[in-house]
Amino acid sequence: MEAAERFAQGDENSVIAHDLRVSVRSVQRWRRVWSQNGPRALASKGPASLPLLSDELFAVLERELAKGPVAHGWPDQTWTRSRIKTLIGRRFHKSYTVQGVAALLKRHGWSCQVPARRALERDEAAVAGWVKETWPSVEEPWRRSTPGSSSRTKPDSR
Incomplete structure (x- = not known):
């Protein structure tokens, strides 16, 4: 409706497009409809399509x-948009895109929502004990920096 007011004032398409943050082609199309059928022709007619799934x-x-x-044949209890698309x-x-x-x-x-992936049977005390006692023997020891082990092998001699 603002475009219709601007058409009546004689504003140029490029100025209207810039101010309304739309393309010049859109403004050209609106102006053509406005000149043929008046400002009421620019009223919104609602969304371009109705939702595929009713309430x-x-x-x-x-x-x-x-x-x-799992009831629908997937191996785990995680709903993804892709799975919901398939279910629909x-x-x-009805065919939806993942974005739809x-x-x-x-x-x-x-x-x-992303679920926390922890087993219900998880024993936090046992995990903490394993990390403290067993993991150090499994983990490789850290390498200490030794002369010549860095990326610079010679001191800068300028």
Whole structure:
């Protein structure tokens, strides 16, 4: 709508494009529509496409996700966007990109989380003892710097 006001004032396309941070071609296209049909023709018509999954279908997807990846044939309990994309294709016969899955999840309030990869059975005391007692005998000793072991083999003689 701001572009329509600027068209009426006689501003040039390049100036409008710069001020609105859009391409000159977009402004040219808007001006053509504005001159043919008036400022109302520039009103937004909403998103270019509707979401592939309705709110009802997304609720079904959430129930499927709650079952876990193993229930859907994956070997571990990690949901990835790629796996969710595959699940949507199998369950709803709809095709999303990985980025589209990310946008879908974000739109419905989901966030990306990376789980801490620790076994439930992990014994922190045993791990600390192993690191303190066993690891030093497994680890190679550190090499000490000796003359000639650095990248400079001769002192600088200028």
